[in-house]
Amino acid sequence: MLRRSLKRKTEQTKGxxxxxxxxxxxxHKKKILxxxxxxxxxxxxxxxxxxxxxxELVDKLGDTSKQKKIKKKIPCLEEERKPAxxxxxxxxxxxxxxxxxxxxxxxxxxxxQKTYINRLEGRFKKVVSIPDxxxxxxxxxxxxxxxxxxxxVLRRTGDYLSNPSSLQNGRIQIKDCTNxxxxxxxxxxxxxxxxxxxxxxILTAGMDRCLNLFQVDGKTNPKIQGVFxxxxxxxxxxxxxSGQEVVLGSWLRTFFCYDMIAGKIINIPQIKGLEGDSMxxxxxxxxxxxxxxxxxxxxxxxxxxxxxxxxQTLKMNGNVMSIAFNSDGSKMYSxxxxxxxxxxxxxxxxxxxxxxxxxxxxxxxIAVSPNNQYISCGSFSGIVNIYDSxxxxxxxxxxxxxxxxxLTTSVRCSMFNSSSEILGLASDAELAVKLVHLPSxxxxxxxxxxxxxxxxxxxCLDFSLNSGYLAVGNNKGHALLxxxxxxxxx
Numbered sequence: 001m002l003r004r005s006l007k008r009k010t011e012q013t014k015g016x017x018x019x020x021x022x023x024x025x026x027x028h029k030k031k032i033l034x035x036x037x038x039x040x041x042x043x044x045x046x047x048x049x050x051x052x053x054x055x056e057l058v059d060k061l062g063d064t065s066k067q068k069k070i071k072k073k074i075p076c077l078e079e080e081r082k083p084a085x086x087x088x089x090x091x092x093x094x095x096x097x098x099x100x101x102x103x104x105x106x107x108x109x110x111x112x113q114k115t116y117i118n119r120l121e122g123r124f125k126k127v128v129s130i131p132d133x134x135x136x137x138x139x140x141x142x143x144x145x146x147x148x149x150x151x152x153v154l155r156r157t158g159d160y161l162s163n164p165s166s167l168q169n170g171r172i173q174i175k176d177c178t179n180x181x182x183x184x185x186x187x188x189x190x191x192x193x194x195x196x197x198x199x200x201x202i203l204t205a206g207m208d209r210c211l212n213l214f215q216v217d218g219k220t221n222p223k224i225q226g227v228f229x230x231x232x233x234x235x236x237x238x239x240x241x242s243g244q245e246v247v248l249g250s251w252l253r254t255f256f257c258y259d260m261i262a263g264k265i266i267n268i269p270q271i272k273g274l275e276g277d278s279m280x281x282x283x284x285x286x287x288x289x290x291x292x293x294x295x296x297x298x299x300x301x302x303x304x305x306x307x308x309x310x311x312q313t314l315k316m317n318g319n320v321m322s323i324a325f326n327s328d329g330s331k332m333y334s335x336x337x338x339x340x341x342x343x344x345x346x347x348x349x350x351x352x353x354x355x356x357x358x359x360x361x362x363x364x365x366i367a368v369s370p371n372n373q374y375i376s377c378g379s380f381s382g383i384v385n386i387y388d389s390x391x392x393x394x395x396x397x398x399x400x401x402x403x404x405x406x407l408t409t410s411v412r413c414s415m416f417n418s419s420s421e422i423l424g425l426a427s428d429a430e431l432a433v434k435l436v437h438l439p440s441x442x443x444x445x446x447x448x449x450x451x452x453x454x455x456x457x458x459x460c461l462d463f464s465l466n467s468g469y470l471a472v473g474n475n476k477g478h479a480l481l482x483x484x485x486x487x488x489x490x
Contacts, residue, residue: 167421169437172444173485176452177218180204180471180479184212184223190473192237195464200490202464202471203246204479205237211246211258216469216490218483227258227265235280240305241288249293255279257308271310274301285346287329294320300334302349312349316342322365326372335366335377343393355396358385358403364411369420374401374438376423378411384425386441402441406434413460417467419487424470426458433458433472447482455480464490 179185180193186206195202200216201224209232213224229248236249246258253274257266277295284291284305291303300314300323318338325332325346332344339360343353357363362380368389369375375387384407385400392398409429416423416438423436433455435444448455457475464470467487472480 167419167437167486169440169442170444171446172422172435172437174447174470175483175485176449177469177481177483178221180214180216180221180481181212181223181477182221183214184210184226185479186210186212186477188477189459189475190477190479191235191459193460193471193473193479194237194239194462195469195471196239197241197243197465199243200464202462202479203237203239204473205234205248206473206477207233207235208477209233211237211248213260216464216481218469218481221481225260229256229265232256236282238282238284241284241286247282247284247291249279249282251278251280253278255282268308271301271303273310273313277301283323283325285329285332286325286327289329290346292323292332294323298336314344314349314351316340316351321363324366324368324375326368327370333366333368333375335363337362339363339379341366341375341377341392353393355392355398358397358400359383360385365414367414367416367423369416369423369438370418371420373420374416374423376414376416378414378425380410382407382409382411382427384411384414384423384436386423386436386438401439404434404436404441404443406443407432412458415461415463417463418465419467422463422467424461424463426461426472428457430457431455433461435470454478466490 180202181204186204187208187210188206190204190206192205193202195216202214202216202221203211204214205211209229211227211229211234213226214221215224232248232250232252234248235251238247239245240247244259244261246260248256248258253270255268257268258264259266274293274295277293277299279293281294282291288305290311291305291308293301293303295301295313296319298316298318298320300316300320302311302314303309304311314334316334316336317340318336320334320336322335323332324335330346331352332346334342334344335357336342339357339362341355341357341363342351343355344350345352357377357379360377360379360383363377364380365378367376372389375389375392376384377387378384382405384404386402386404387398387400404425407425407427407429409427409432411425411427413426414423421438423438425434425436426432431448431450431453433448435447436442437444455472455474456478458472459475460473462471466489467484468490470482470484472482474480
């Protein structure tokens, strides 16, 4: 018994000592951490004030009696709003009147919402194809920014307010595009540049004996086809009226036709009666009936556009330098080096009238506007006279409406655009290309850009079907392409 009591006392004393040591260690740790019992109590009080008791919070959340009182006060939480009207064709009333919303998809969408969105998307794609900006991976280019409708409206507000359908004089809205034949430039000077009569295609031809066709998009202008003519330097190339073939002339006494549908080259041999003349310069009549070749000593050779057979040869005084047709091809105008213009009736092939170009030293080129209102006559001195066609038909010495003297060298080519609002002129000198506004007969001041020397010496020019593009061929074999923003895409 005595031993047991001693053991108990020793164990108690050891436990007291151990507890004291642990308490001292605990107090020492608290001192080290900077905590005291008072501070612990303060922390607990702050936690209770800020966060509250977790059990009380759960009880509050679980108590629905307060929520019921709130619902009674706010009836819109108890019942959903009903639509003011319901359309049978409007499937959105399913969502408004509380349809099937049991299955919830990702992003909080229900099955009915998903099917409704899919149906709307399907209808949108059927009516309006997906625009470029809505497609994945679409990147907006700088050209898109420049061609935006908003920018054009902001830049040309005055024009839209005055008369948006007519072209204003002074400055022309023009944009420099990628060269039409950038994928295959001509080696040497370009002799022909022409747009297709119906398709968005352009041809280029030159002394390197190559005919090239390009698709016109203003950005890359990809090459469609190239045809090489052996020992046949091309001096003139034109699309046929139907656009199915290309007629090519040279200084030789034969000419070629390229059938674009069949992909065949047809050689037209030398024609009897035309042994002394070359087949270098010619025009295609607008009605598609005739091919008219310019001969020597004032001879004009009329050939059938279909059979390529010779029909008749017309004769005028002096040397014929240029010819032009009215819009329907019923009349032809021939201009010679003596400064006299002959008017031919293409049904009877007779000369019905002639008039003299005012002050002309030597005629070089003639053009007739598509609306048959204007006739332009260019001369060796660089002067271009613009006439009213009504005065030319009734008077042998008509007075020009306006004389354009911006060119100082021989006028090589002239052409009106499709709306008869622009007359394009090109001369044998560097940067010698001008655009004349009609009816004011004033030259646009901002074209060509004098700081941009890439035009070099222009040799030919052409307007696209709706005057959306202007092409200028130069002596370096490049077909320069310009976008006329006033007109449509092509």
